[in-house]
Amino acid sequence: MDVRWDAVVEDKRFWSEPVRAAPVVQAGEAIAPLRVHLWLFGSLADAIAERPLTLEFQGPFAVDDVIAELGRRCGPEFLSKLTTSGGGPVRHCRVYLDGEEIEDTAATARIGKACAQMEMILLTAAEGG
Amino acid sequence: MNDATASTQLAQERDDAWIPTSCALCYGSCSILAHRVDGVVVKIEGNPDSVLGKGRQCGKGVSGILSHYDPNRLKVPLRRTNPKKGVDEDPGWKEITWDAALDEIAMVFGRIRAEDPRKLLVQRTTTVTAGRNPLYAFGNAFGTPNYSTAGGGLHCGNGAHLISGIMHASWSVTPDFEYCNYAVYFGASKGHGAGHASTSNMKLAADARARGMKMVVVDPMSNFASAKATEWVPLRVGTDGALALSMCNVLVNELAIYDAPYLQAKTNAPYLIGPDKRYLRDAATNKPLVWDGAAGAARPYSDARSADMALEGDFEVNGVRCQPAFLKLKEHLKKYTPEWCETVTTVPAANVRRIAGEFGREARVGSTIMVDGVNLPYRPVAAVAFRGAQGHMNSLYNFYAIDLLNELVGASDVVGGCLGFNPACNGFPETGRPRYVPKPDADGLMITGMWMGYHFPYPIGEPRMPQNAGLQDLFTMGMTSPFLDSDDQEELWTRFELPYRPEAMLNFGANLLMSIANRESVARSLAKYKFMVSIDIFETETTRFADIVLPDCGYLQTLDSRSNFPFIFSLPGGMGEWCWPIRQPVLPPEGEQRRFQDVLLDLADRIGFRADMNAAFNASLNLAPEHRLQGDRRYTWEEICDAELKTYFGEQRGLAWFKEHGLIKWPKKPEEVYWRPFVDVRVPIYWEFLVPLADKIDAITAPRGHKVPREYYEPMPDHIPCPSHGCTAPGFDLYAFYYRDTLHTNSYTMENPWLDEAAQLDPYSYTIAINTDTGRKKGLQDGALIWVETETGRKVQGRVKLTQGIHPEGLGIGACAGHWGDGMPVAKGKGVFFNELLELDYEHVSPINLNLDLCVRVKVVPAQVRQ
Numbered sequence: 001m002d003v004r005w006d007a008v009v010e011d012k013r014f015w016s017e018p019v020r021a022a023p024v025v026q027a028g029e030a031i032a033p034l035r036v037h038l039w040l041f042g043s044l045a046d047a048i049a050e051r052p053l054t055l056e057f058q059g060p061f062a063v064d065d066v067i068a069e070l071g072r073r074c075g076p077e078f079l080s081k082l083t084t085s086g087g088g089p090v091r092h093c094r095v096y097l098d099g100e101e102i103e104d105t106a107a108t109a110r111i112g113k114a115c116a117q118m119e120m121i122l123l124t125a126a127e128g129g
Numbered sequence: 130m131n132d133a134t135a136s137t138q139l140a141q142e143r144d145d146a147w148i149p150t151s152c153a154l155c156y157g158s159c160s161i162l163a164h165r166v167d168g169v170v171v172k173i174e175g176n177p178d179s180v181l182g183k184g185r186q187c188g189k190g191v192s193g194i195l196s197h198y199d200p201n202r203l204k205v206p207l208r209r210t211n212p213k214k215g216v217d218e219d220p221g222w223k224e225i226t227w228d229a230a231l232d233e234i235a236m237v238f239g240r241i242r243a244e245d246p247r248k249l250l251v252q253r254t255t256t257v258t259a260g261r262n263p264l265y266a267f268g269n270a271f272g273t274p275n276y277s278t279a280g281g282g283l284h285c286g287n288g289a290h291l292i293s294g295i296m297h298a299s300w301s302v303t304p305d306f307e308y309c310n311y312a313v314y315f316g317a318s319k320g321h322g323a324g325h326a327s328t329s330n331m332k333l334a335a336d337a338r339a340r341g342m343k344m345v346v347v348d349p350m351s352n353f354a355s356a357k358a359t360e361w362v363p364l365r366v367g368t369d370g371a372l373a374l375s376m377c378n379v380l381v382n383e384l385a386i387y388d389a390p391y392l393q394a395k396t397n398a399p400y401l402i403g404p405d406k407r408y409l410r411d412a413a414t415n416k417p418l419v420w421d422g423a424a425g426a427a428r429p430y431s432d433a434r435s436a437d438m439a440l441e442g443d444f445e446v447n448g449v450r451c452q453p454a455f456l457k458l459k460e461h462l463k464k465y466t467p468e469w470c471e472t473v474t475t476v477p478a479a480n481v482r483r484i485a486g487e488f489g490r491e492a493r494v495g496s497t498i499m500v501d502g503v504n505l506p507y508r509p510v511a512a513v514a515f516r517g518a519q520g521h522m523n524s525l526y527n528f529y530a531i532d533l534l535n536e537l538v539g540a541s542d543v544v545g546g547c548l549g550f551n552p553a554c555n556g557f558p559e560t561g562r563p564r565y566v567p568k569p570d571a572d573g574l575m576i577t578g579m580w581m582g583y584h585f586p587y588p589i590g591e592p593r594m595p596q597n598a599g600l601q602d603l604f605t606m607g608m609t610s611p612f613l614d615s616d617d618q619e620e621l622w623t624r625f626e627l628p629y630r631p632e633a634m635l636n637f638g639a640n641l642l643m644s645i646a647n648r649e650s651v652a653r654s655l656a657k658y659k660f661m662v663s664i665d666i667f668e669t670e671t672t673r674f675a676d677i678v679l680p681d682c683g684y685l686q687t688l689d690s691r692s693n694f695p696f697i698f699s700l701p702g703g704m705g706e707w708c709w710p711i712r713q714p715v716l717p718p719e720g721e722q723r724r725f726q727d728v729l730l731d732l733a734d735r736i737g738f739r740a741d742m743n744a745a746f747n748a749s750l751n752l753a754p755e756h757r758l759q760g761d762r763r764y765t766w767e768e769i770c771d772a773e774l775k776t777y778f779g780e781q782r783g784l785a786w787f788k789e790h791g792l793i794k795w796p797k798k799p800e801e802v803y804w805r806p807f808v809d810v811r812v813p814i815y816w817e818f819l820v821p822l823a824d825k826i827d828a829i830t831a832p833r834g835h836k837v838p839r840e841y842y843e844p845m846p847d848h849i850p851c852p853s854h855g856c857t858a859p860g861f862d863l864y865a866f867y868y869r870d871t872l873h874t875n876s877y878t879m880e881n882p883w884l885d886e887a888a889q890l891d892p893y894s895y896t897i898a899i900n901t902d903t904g905r906k907k908g909l910q911d912g913a914l915i916w917v918e919t920e921t922g923r924k925v926q927g928r929v930k931l932t933q934g935i936h937p938e939g940l941g942i943g944a945c946a947g948h949w950g951d952g953m954p955v956a957k958g959k960g961v962f963f964n965e966l967l968e969l970d971y972e973h974v975s976p977i978n979l980n981l982d983l984c985v986r987v988k989v990v991p992a993q994v995r996q
Contacts (some may be wrong), residue, residue, distance in 0.1 A: 014565050014800040014807050015553070041744035043246060043272035051740075084591050092584050096747070099754030121744050123265070124274045124584070 004068065033058050034114055036066060041121040047074040052117075061103035063095050066090065066118060081122070092123050135631025144168055145697050149176055151692030151712040154189035154196065154685030154881075155180075156258045156281075157327040158693040160708075160792060161190060161683060170194055170685060170715055175328065179792050180700060181693070185328040188872060194881035196683065197716070199880060201667055201954060205681035206230040209680055214656040216648055227721060228507050231728070235735035237660045238271070241633055242736060246272030247596065248660075250613065250631050254638035255281030256877055258698065259689035259712060260725070261581075264637055264764075264783060266749050267729045270741035275613075275631060280644025280945065280964070281875050282609035287457070287980040288524025289515050291608060294586030296532045296812050297542060298567040298577040299549025299697040301325050304511035306333035306342070307703050308498070308545035311491035311510045314346045314354050314485070315369045315531050316517015321353040322871035324515065325550060325770065329701040336366045340646065343491075345484060347372060348517055349864070350898065350941045351934035353871050362484070363936040364807075367863035368983045369475040369518040370527035371848040372481065375470035377533050378462040379485035386489035388508070388539030389440055395805060396536060396814045397574065399438035400448060401427060404818045406844055409451050417572055420444050429571050430811075431489075435657030452813035458533075461845045472920040473848060475936070488512070492538035500704065504801040506806060508538055509545030516869055520983030522975045525606065526846040533846070536814050542805040545702040548702040553578060553804035554695075558795060562777045563695055563751070567810050572994040576808035579697050582608070589818055592825045595625050600634035600979075603829060605822070614645055614654040617970045624833050633660040637725060638681070640669040643962065644945055645924055646969035646981065664725045667880060668952025670976075674826040685715045687724050690770035690784065698822035704802050709777070710772075710792035717754045727765040734763060739864070744831025752776050786994070816844045831871040852973060856986035863899070865987040867963040870894050870944035879946055879956035888943075888959070895960035896930035898941040899989070904931040914992035917942075919966050919985050926992055927961035940987060986995050 037052040045051065047070075055069055067089060071079035083089055088105055095102045096119040097109055109116070133859045152173075160179030164172040173193055176187070177184030186899070208230070210221035241248045250270040253260050255278050268276055269530050293302050303319050303326070318324055338344060338357065346358040347369060355361040364372060380386045393396035399419040401409040408417040409427065416429035420439035427446040430438070440455040467478035491510045498507035512534035518527040532547070540546030542636025556564035561586060562698040565578030570588055577585050584590060589606035598618075599610025601626060613617050613631075622630065634655075642651050648670075655661070655674040663675035666683050692712040693699045700708060717726075733742040743758035746769055756772040758764055764772075771784040777788075778793055787793070800807050823842035840849060853864055872894055878884045888894035895916060899909065909915065917940065918924040925947070936943055946960020966985045973982045 014555070015507050015804070018561060018564075039744070041741045042269045043274070045272070045741060066720075081595075081596075091588070091590065094748040097564050101751070119744055119747070121269060122274075123269050123742075123745070123748055124276065 016107065034061065034116070036061075036116050036118050038066065038070075039117065039119045041119065043076075043122050044120055047078045060108045062108055063097075063102050063118075067105070082120075090122070093120060094123055095120050131144060131784035140616050148713065148715045149178075149710070150715055151181075151684070151689070151710050152186070152190045152193060153257050153259070153692075153712070154193050155323070155879060157325065157699050158258055158330050159186065159190055160710045161186065165525065165715055168716070170197065172386070176710075176791065180706050180794055180847060181326070181710055182328040183332060185331060187322045187331075187647060188330070188887060189874060189881075189884060193684070193880050195883050196881045197685050197876070199667070201668075201880070201952060202683070202719070202722075203668060204722060205680060206721065207678040209676045216642075216652050216670075218673070219503050220673050220675070221846050225677075225725065230679060231731055231735060234662055234677060235732055236491050237633060238732065239736040242271055242738070244605070245629050247274060247598075247629050248632040249273045250275040250277060250598065250634045251278060251376055252277045252634055252636040252639050252641065254875070254877075255285075256639070256874055257638060257684070258693050259691060260637050261694070262691070262749055263726045263729050264635075266742060266745040267635070267733065269745040269749070270733060270738050272741075274600065274602075277599065277613050277639075278544050278609050279639035279641040281639075283611055283645060283981055284983060285519060286518050287608045288519045288528045288977040289584050290581070291525065291606065292528035292532055293549060294577050294580060295401075295575070296536070297547070297549030298552035299573055300514050300581055300694075301515070301550050301698075302547050303330065303332050303550065303702045304337070304342075305509075305545050305548045305703050306330070306337040306791065308507070308510050309337060309342055309509050310545065311343045311488060312345070313488060313512045313529075313534070314344065314348070314358070315373065315512065315514035316348050317515035317571075318354050318869065319513055319515070321357065323353065324871055325699045326701040328515060333701060343487070349866065349936040349939040350868060352868060352941075354892070357936070362480065363477055364474040364476050365936065366866050366939055367521045367523070367851045367854065368848065369514065370523055370530040370846060371470055371473040372476055373527070373534060374465040374846060374848060375467050375481050375511070376485035376488065377530065377537060378465045379482055380460050380465065380489045380534070380537055382463055383482070384486060384489055385869060386492070386494060387537045388492075388494045389434065390456055391439060391506070391539030391541075391992055392537070392814070393438045395539075395541070396437035396811050397572075397817070398440055398453060398814050399435075400430060400454050400459070400815070400817070401444065401451040402454050402457050402815065402817070403449050403451050406817070409446050409449060409819050410727065415571070418446060437842070452578060454817075458814060458845055465848075475938075488534065489538060492540055494538055498544050500799045500803065505803050506543040506798060508540035510538060510540050511535060511545075511547035512805055513547060519980070520866065521851050522973070522980060522982045524850040524975060524980040525841070525852060525978045526849060529846040533814060536812065541812070543803055545937055548802070550694040550698060550702045551700055553801075553808070554707065555801055557778055557793070559779050560777060562753070566804065567808055569810045573811045575812050581694055581698065592822070592829055594829060595627055598622070598627060598631050600625060603826065604979055605826075605978065607620070610979050611645070611969060611981045612979070614641065614651045615969045615971070615974070616653070618654060618983070621971065623828070624760065624835060626833075632658065634658045634662070636661065636663040636665075636671065636675065636898050638665050640671045640876045642669075642671040643948070643964060644673070645964065646967035647965050648962075650969040664728065668950065669876075670948065670950040670951065679725075679728060682718050682722050682724045684712065686718055687726070688713055688766060688770060690773045690787070700800050702802070704797055704799070706794040706796055708792055708794040711774070711787045713788050713791075724766065725927070730763075730766060737764060748761055751775070768911065786935055838976050841975065849986055851982050853984045853986040855983070856920060858986075860988040861920055861986045862938070863987050864905070864938050864968060864984055864987065865940040865942065865963070866942065866984045867942045871927065873944045873946070876945040876948065879948060879959050880953040882955055885955050885959060892930050892931075894940075894943045895927075895946060896943070897927040897961055898930050898932050898935050898939075900939065901931040901933050902936045905939045909989070909991070914975050916990045916992050917966065917987050918990060921968065923966050923968075925961050925963065925965050940989070
């Protein structure tokens with residue numbers, strides 16, 4: 001009896017990611033500049049005087065681009081709160097684009113209109129540093 | 130009107146209802162039915178429709194009525210008039226209105242938030258699991274990184290939950306009772322009336338034993354688990370990891386029993402390790418390399434077939450000598466011979482070999498089984514651990530070593546093996562929510578899909594100059610921190626340049642004065658807070674340090690859309706059903722009691738951060754886009770609960786639906802329960818990441834005069850003795866420890882008259898257990914009054930219970946008893962306050978996971994000798 005452990009299971013598709021429909025782009029909307037209304041909450045909120053902060057991008061952008069822009073505007077101290085030394089957001093940062101959570105912050109944001117709502121908040125808790 | 134008509138009318142008018150809700154006498158949160166007659170709850174039973182408890186109740190749950198109707202419950206807001214704070218200080222309470230209380234809190238908290246929100250500490254009890262989300266939402270919206278779960282978290286979590294997360298993607302582990310044939314418990318009580326999924330597991334464990342599952346319990350004391358075990362293995366306190374290491378050695382080096390295909394496919398065992406203890410990495414992709422036997426070359430792990438990955442052998446890659454991690458581990462284990470183990474643990478070498486052999490052979494490495502039409506790996510053995518192995522400075526290696534037993538034989542999240550509590554869920558069929566599953570990081574190692582905290586246990590966080598008062602962002606393997614209360618906190622804060630000091634505490638139900646360590650140390654830290662608010666149901670010893678006390682509703686008066694944390698905390702593992710119960714009010718508030726959730730929302734409004742609070746709820750509850758809380762709209766707690774329930778279960782199943790039905794459930798699938806074969810992730814049997822972690826921490830601490838003790842950061846587990854093992858003072862010949870009494874929960878339930886009575890009838894609950902032979906040698910008799918003293922002069926008094934069911938060197942004390950405050954008069958003076966013996970400083974804290982050492986070397990002295 002020497003069944004290969006990794007060969008026992010045949011169907012590996014059970015956990016494949018569900019397909020998400022791409023946002024519908026209204027005619028005339030998907031044109032540059034793309035505007036993002038950025039809402040910073042909790043410990044991030046005091047970095048900016050206005051809420052939301054409006055950012056404009058001339059073409060497709062990723063969350064990482066938004067964070068980089070925030071760094072330029074708010075300075076390195078703010079950026080150190082939000083990002084690791086590798087440049088990506090800290091693991092307890094939650095980002096939502098039009099209500100959908102964004103996990104891959106390097107991926108191009110999928111927006112269906114010229115003005116998107118982006119929210120960021122740091123979630124901390126006793127469990128974990 | 131005749132008598133019959135009157136009786137019928139009376140019956141029609143009477144309030145007589147069975148209301149489905151959730152218990153909160155411990156964090157198990159079992160589903161219950163509360164029988165209310167004419168506005169009075171007359172009985173509480175388990176809800177047979179629910180998976181949480183399956184219709185069963187433990188003694189704590191049944192007696193909840195008395196906790197609710199306790200005349201000592203807080204009913205009005207109180208304001209301190211005595212500015213001095215101390216264990217013996219009378220707060221000088223005066224009653225105040227809710228408006229006055231909330232206005233003052235809002236003023237102080239508002240000032241702090243404007244100055245520096247980090248100065249607020251949010252503290253909660255672990256007893257009420259549902260408290261975490263509203264409190265953390267408040268803290269996250271407020272902007273503080275400082276949270277604590279008091280002793281309930283500090284004493285149970287830093288080893289147990291961290292390793293369960295890294296190795297099993299869950300908060301805790303359990304044997305797969307339905308299929309397991311051989312379970313080894315290391316200081317754990319899974320299925321014996323306490324802990325996660327306690328009452329569900331009671332039946333599962335009992336059925337497994339009746340079916341023939343052998344249960345070997347490794348524990349200094351034969352109590353709740355050992356009493357039902359096939360075999361009790363007494364060992365010296367704090368040496369669980371040494372026994373596990375020796376068993377691993379027997380398996381690998383003496384018996385050659387291990388699951389090579391599992392190690393190749395699902396762990397980092399094939400990853401090549403260089404002389405610097407680090408992975409060899411591919412220059413182009415930076416991925417760890419393995420030796421591909423088919424190619425005769427080193428390749429990134431993702432490019433080779435797992436069956437071709439070498440587990441043993443010496444190789445040279447780009448001029449660097451290297452070996453697979455498995456060979457490193459195999460060589461490392463050789464020193465842990467059963468003979469060595471006997472000297473450390475006192476477990477006879479022959480028993481170590483026998484138990485390891487039984488475990489290895491029962492694992493049936495290579496076998497498969499069909500479950501619901503799916504062919505799966507079958508490894509019917511499990512090694513589990515919890516509070517016993519956890520309560521030591523060496524807890525991280527204890528748990529690492531114990532879990533290696535599962536990993537070596539492939540008994541990890543497969544049929545019959547060691548299961549995480551539901552690490553993968555494909556969601557409710559109609560909505561696909563909540564959906565979570567582990568995923569790999571760039572090194573192929575597992576990241577949990579769901580976690581109780583927002584910082585996952587792996588990848589390990591990047592150390593930085595601390596911003597958290599608990600220093601967990603510097604010591605990033607730490608979870609709950611002792612430094613929020615320790616004697617040397619100021620020295621540590623100064624040394625590591627914490628840029629602020631905590632000023633205010635919002636405490637929800639935690640009695641940290643009793644639950645963490647000796648009361649003098651904790652009292653000193655509490656007295657430093659300039660402002661403390663306590664939301665509680667009783668005036669506890671800790672509440673007496675508060676400036677303002679707010680009377681909370683109890684569990685029969687409140688509402689929670691999630692009465693527990695879904696699903697990695699207290700839903701039983703194994704096949705069966707998913708189940709999401711709610712907690713709903715059975716009774717109205719009494720006096721001026723208010724639900725803490727409403728109070729937090731009110732405070733957010735008064736301080737002016739409702740938009741942040743809404744955003745925090747959106748994120749922490751992961752609300753669907755169509756149910757997200759908008760802007761700064763003032764949602765009620767009912768509306769927030771409704772939004773969460775509709776997010777997960779659809780528009781038609783909001784709060785109203787759940788109030789009627791109490792819960793929802795649906796069948797689990799084999800691919801969810803036994804997810805590991807279906808998901809391409811690996812777990813680390815070699816913790817390579819500890820090496821650079823130590824370097825990074827050291828780079829911060831060494832310039833500030835603090836060297837990281839590298840022996841705690843080695844990539845393979847070792848036996849590191851606790852300070853108690855090094856005590857050589859004459860007469861200090863016993864290892865004192867406490868155990869969790871199944872009659873009680875933390876320090877809370879001693880106030881319950883039924884439980885107190887049961888505990889008084891129990892020969893152990895309120896006494897000090899010492900081995901009969903040891904006690905007689907000391908001239909002790911049952912019932913004798915003794916002092917238990919530590920080397921530093923800390924001492925507690927209690928009555929002896931002599932028993933053969935404890936290791937000859939052990940001294941066991943039940944629960945977290947010994948209340949001294951007047952606010953809980955039933956509890957006052959009952960039992961022994963073990964924590965008084967504990968030191969609370971860096972020297973007694975693990976320098977890697979911040980675990981407080983909970984064992985202490987003591988001597989016993991007859992009390993009358995000192996009088």
